[in-house]
Amino acid sequence: MTVQDVLGQFNQIFIDVLDEEDIVLTLDSTADDVEDWDSLTHIQLVVAIEKHFKVTFTTAEIENYENVGQMCNGVLEKLTAQTA
């Protein structure tokens, strides 16, 4: 799986959780770029991502992720570690 594959799946998760059909994420997207991405929906997004990819983030990771790319790479690292 590539980071672009993860990004595509992230996009659908963001659409589902935030209920906004026209979201188009890039790896550089931050909460400033997505209207309803705030501190509460951030946690809802993270937990939805965890369930989708069957991974678990640490609380420090959840707190410190600043953009979509960091989160996508975080997922990729965890998936790689699972298959290693």
Added chain:
Amino acid sequence: MTTVKDNKEILSEANNSLLNHILKTIKEKNPRHGKKITKNLENIGDEYYKKSAEFFNKYALFVKGEGKDVDYGVDCYLKMIGIMMYEQVDFFRTGEYSCKSFEEANKAVYSNPEVMESYMHGLLLSQFLWNHHYKVLEFFIEQINSVKGQVNKYLEIGGGHGLYLSEAMEILGTNDIDYHCVDISAGSLEVAKKFVDNPKVSYRQYNIFDYDEAEKYDFITMGEVLEHVEDPVALLEKLGSLLKPDGMTFITTPTNSPAIDHIYLFRNAPEIIEVIHKAGFEIVKDFKIYSEDVSEKRAEKLKVPMMYAALIKKK
């Protein structure tokens, strides 16, 4: 009618206000949270700006008396938000509150003055930083005004930071009214004592289940306490035993609101109403508001916290 733009302008123009300083500091230190609370304060109404300015000025004087400044309060608030984030993550993963017993909460929070002081400052600021907390305060003020002249003996249970007591005293006055404030935490009572700053109040440290009073109360306020106990019906029954037959009570409690010391999980308003009825009370007037401006359907899907408030009396 005030538009979103008007309120945004008020927020941006009042550059020197304490509110703006606080919002700016929060945005710098926790951008996603700053975004959330700023968004939620849009459309809140003109009265908010007047009332919040009075509150933040009073708060600034209060912390100054402690040798601190408003930034101390903001740090406490952000610390509380950080702890709440851990609890929210756990809640969205498991669907349950992590704290399972009163003893656990008592050890971690109520009997720890340092934790409690920081928590009380955070909660106090949230009363004017969270739209839903402010709206519930407005509802409380409306209910207290409706009983003006009928109260001789007033009790607040779990007075916390003292804001509700302070508002009640301002409306009901202090002549010929006995004010009592009972809280399990010494740290909480200390904060309330200093914030209310009125010698007419008798502060008493008790677990409310061990508290009794020969002459019963005309009015009891108990904000955000039901979720802190294992058996909310038993707590309301205890409250009923402290009330005069025609006495009134004001209660609030949240749904889906994970916190370090929240034990009893109310998932929706009907569950709260059922507890009120089971304890022998009827609802005179109630009010509910979600923490975010979303539809009821989305709020339920995303488990958005809701604050429920009610004026109740014994059946």
